[in-house]
Amino acid sequence: MSRVDAALRALRDQGERVTPGRRAVLEILDATEAHLDAEAIGAAVAEHAPGVHRATVYRSLQSLSELGVITHTHVPGSATIYHLASGDARHHAHTHLQCTQCQRFFDLPADDLEPMRESVRKRTGFDIDTCHAALLGTCSDCREG
Secondary structure (H helix, E strand, O other): OOHHHHHHHHHHHOOOOOOHHHHHHHHHHHOOOOOEEHHHHHHHHHHHOOOOOHHHHHHHHHHHHHOOOEEEEEOOOOOOEEEEOOOOHHHOOEEEEEEOOOOOEEEEEHHHHHHHHHHHHHHHOOOOOOOOEOEEEOOHHHHHO
């Protein structure tokens, strides 16, 4: 079963409608490894499914996020980026790292931050959601260049 089919089934299982806008958003997110924000998704949907209005794309992103079918990551000083929530091993839960100099994104398996999460949890009782916001830093290319 494709990732889009799995997401559509998840919608139906929750009693939600599968609309052309929702389907188009899911297809765009499935077709790329890029870190797309709402504006880029809207532009891609306009090419892929010209009948879907841009406002529908924004509403679809919000509802699909609330339903857990897609995930979003807040990027400090930039737009929120989106991914399909389910998928195969190459689409695992991951943390986003962003270089503050060149703005490139790097994906890191969320499990890599588990020792830090556990340390913070033990010391403060606070549970960090390592996938919800991008971590900022400087990539090796920018540090060396």
